[in-house]
Amino acid sequence: MYWYDHDVSGWQYAWMGFGMILFWGLLIVGFALALRYLFRTDSERRPHPVPPGAEHVLAERFARGEIDAKEYADRLAVLRSATRQ
Structure with a gap:
């Protein structure tokens, strides 16, 4: 018990x-x-915005008329060759 x-x-x-x-x-x-x-x-x-890349900034400068077509092509070639290395 x-x-x-x-x-x-x-x-x-x-x-x-x-x-x-x-x-x-x-x-x-x-x-x-x-x-x-x-x-x-x-x-x-809201997610934080991603900063634009170098090519995007270069394209914006070309679109605003800050640089001409030759300078744009030269700088774009330099940017793309730098990313391949």
């Missing part, structure tokens, strides 16, 4: 306390991350 050796010892209390702290800590961190995800701003949602 009486069961012995099934009482909670000191170490079991320590593990229960540690488990409770871990449980509440994970719950609070999860709640904070969920709120951060839900209420983020538009700038955080």
Whole structure:
């Protein structure tokens, strides 16, 4: 009728306390991350723009008329030969 050796010892209390702290800590961190995800701003949602490459900048300068066709072709050849090496 009486069961012995099934009482909670000191170490079991320590593990229960540690488990409770871990449980509440994970719950609070999860709640904070969920709120951060839900209420983020538009700038955080958009991916950061990739800076244009050298050929793209060169093509823009040619399109604006800053350089002529010969200079564009020469610089483009230099850029493409540099990427092959």
